[in-house]
Amino acid sequence: MARPRDHVDEGVARKILQSLGAEIQSARKRQKLTQADLANQMRVSVPTLRALETGKETVSLGLLVRAAVELDVGAPLLNLRLLSKP
Helix, strand or coil: CCCCCCCCCHHHHHHHHHHHHHHHHHHHHHCCCCHHHHHHHHCCCHHHHHHHHCCCCCCCHHHHHHHHHHCCCHHHHHCCCCCCCC
């Protein structure tokens, strides 16, 4: 028997994804990297990176984490202590 799904406010979820994507974009620009530069470093296409930066739901959580780590903003962006450098 399938469990009933809890209701998720899609508007809130979309805003969170857009906010995280904007933070990735801001970090990329602070480091003076183009989308092509970062996409190449991450081994993804520019359209994939663009989708991440604009908060598209089609981008995986793993890709978001990889971008945050690549830009060295993983711990503050994702609010995780385990990614903090000692």
